[in-house]
Amino acid sequence: MGPGIAIAESNIFIQDVSDTWLCPDPLIHLSVLRLDLIHPVISGNKWFKLKYNLAAAEEQGFDRILTFGGAYSNHLIASAAAAAEAGLKATGIVRGWHAAAQETPTLRHCRQYGMELLFVSRADYARKEEPIFQQQLLAQTGPAFIIPEGGQNEFGRKGAGEIAGLIPDDATHVCVSVGSGTTFIGLRQQLPDHQFLLGFAPFKNGEKMKDTLSPFIPSESNWALNADYHFGGFAKWHAALQDFMHRSVAETALPLDRVYTAKLFFGMRDLISGGYFAPGSRIIVIHTGGLQGNENATK
Numbered sequence: 001m002g003p004g005i006a007i008a009e010s011n012i013f014i015q016d017v018s019d020t021w022l023c024p025d026p027l028i029h030l031s032v033l034r035l036d037l038i039h040p041v042i043s044g045n046k047w048f049k050l051k052y053n054l055a056a057a058e059e060q061g062f063d064r065i066l067t068f069g070g071a072y073s074n075h076l077i078a079s080a081a082a083a084a085e086a087g088l089k090a091t092g093i094v095r096g097w098h099a100a101a102q103e104t105p106t107l108r109h110c111r112q113y114g115m116e117l118l119f120v121s122r123a124d125y126a127r128k129e130e131p132i133f134q135q136q137l138l139a140q141t142g143p144a145f146i147i148p149e150g151g152q153n154e155f156g157r158k159g160a161g162e163i164a165g166l167i168p169d170d171a172t173h174v175c176v177s178v179g180s181g182t183t184f185i186g187l188r189q190q191l192p193d194h195q196f197l198l199g200f201a202p203f204k205n206g207e208k209m210k211d212t213l214s215p216f217i218p219s220e221s222n223w224a225l226n227a228d229y230h231f232g233g234f235a236k237w238h239a240a241l242q243d244f245m246h247r248s249v250a251e252t253a254l255p256l257d258r259v260y261t262a263k264l265f266f267g268m269r270d271l272i273s274g275g276y277f278a279p280g281s282r283i284i285v286i287h288t289g290g291l292q293g294n295e296n297a298t299k
Ligand SMILES: *Cc1c(COP(=O)(O)O)cnc(C)c1O
Pocket: 044, 045, 046, 074, 075, 150, 177, 178, 179, 180, 181, 182, 183, 184, 257, 260, 261, 288, 289, 290, 291
């Protein structure tokens, strides 16, 4: 991994995993949209959420972006690498002083991509959407195009919506992991009505995400949010999950990240076993990438 690796949307393909360990029902057709292959760190949905943000930054005459994330953030490292690729400078506002004291592999790579890191307290980080706080940050960095955490704005949703164009028309269900909800919203806004969108929240109290999603999605009938597979909380780790990740690679050659996609596929496999999907369903699971995050694992 390192600067200079090109973004390749042409690497995206659909992997059929129907008759494998991941799909324990012969009457279900299961495929994976491999967005993780776009780039080692600007992977998956992150590229789609960033592309129109970077274009907007350039159009509006900025030579720097400023964005936000935690010490393991897939969004932060993707922003760092994508900005470098686009010839833009980048500042990352990092949550928590502890992150400065103990640099994670993710943050080290952000710096290697040329991103300047500014560490702020958790209390200040919570103010990241406040205009006054943003003005204070810009006073330190100089003019910059601000991309919200998770690429959560109209440009992010627009780019995420393009993922819908990669879904075959005969798919009955599309499944995706949910963080900020930007990818889910963009997808639901662009997918045809006959395709059901099922989100998986990898954090506690995931049901609450509905309040974030609903205002952007007119219909209630063609989507749902599953909050059952959080494994104790965001980025919380579990031996059963680790075992699942190993088996996924061994049995199906599908690498998963520990924060999002491992929980998503674990949930999918469980729902398929339990008969959640009608026989004949054609499911596309979106592999949103995030594999860089595994480097931060302690074991
Ligand atoms: C960021 C991320 C998500 C969540 O995407 P949102 O648009 O924030 O909901 C899902 N999977 C992976 C691997 C991610 O890095």
